[in-house]
Amino acid sequence: MGMFDAIGIASTGLTVHRHWLDAISDNIANVNTAKPTSGAAFQARYVEVQEGAGVSGAYVKSTTLGSAAGRLTYDPSNPIADKDGYVRLPDIDLGTQMSDLIMAQRGYQANAAVVDRAKTAYEAALEIGRN
Helix, strand or coil: CCCCHHHHHHHHHHHHHHHHHHHHHHHHHCCCCCECCCCCCCCCEEEEEEECCCCCCEEEEEEEECCCCCEEEECCCCCCCCCCCEEEECCCCHHHHHHHHHHHHHHHHHHHHHHHHHHHHHHHHHHHHHC
């Protein structure tokens, strides 16, 4: 393990959590996006993560999409409702998204703290070397 591995590994965690936060915020922003029943619903985004191949850290493997079927909701006042009064909403649970948001925020904060503490430790080591 090299001297600057802590910062490198934590930076991969920061990147993963940033992508996760982006996906969650997109899902939350579109939780009430209604579409006509003839089309597909907004598809939730989910981030798939993998460990680094031959290197330390975690990396975004891919972003997958949720179900395009969504759920039919009766809303006859909606201008895009079909003749029976239904619209298609995404199959996104706001409670789950909010829980994921908290976990992603805490993970991001933890990785940022690792970078900060490692930086402080490296600065202290440099000071010892100067004296």
